[in-house]
Amino acid sequence: MRASVLGFVSVGALAAAVHYVVALLAHAGGWQPTGANWIGFLCAFPVSYIGHRRWSFRGTQASHMTAFFKFLTVALLGFLGNQGLLWLALTYTPLPFWFVLGMVMVIIAVSTWLLSRFWAFQYT
Secondary structure (H helix, E strand, O other): OHHHHHHHHHHHHHHHHHHHHHHHHHHHOOOOHHHHHHHHHHHHHHHHHHHHHHHHOOOOOOOHHHHHHHHHHHHHHHHHHHHHHHHHHHHHOOOOHHHHHHHHHHHHHHHHHHHHHHHHOOOO
């Protein structure tokens, strides 16, 4: 399990960096925060799935097809939480987008790991 956590953190950090940088660039290019967040998510998802499948959860017995759709579900649920928290914080606080996005991404990461480890890439 320790290797799984280390792999998840490493791959997750790379995917989060892609998401964060792309979202900030999209926002700087004129996109509204929630739209920029979608673009960041869409760019980070392939990095996340491939990295987790090949490294974080490489011992899984789940087929690629099964794991992909379960992971997509986990990622979309995480993203919906991300999007909701982002919207709430930006609507009801004076905090800047770059700060809120970073904080929300950290909060959602824990739930994503738990769902990935124990459901999407479950070990049999």
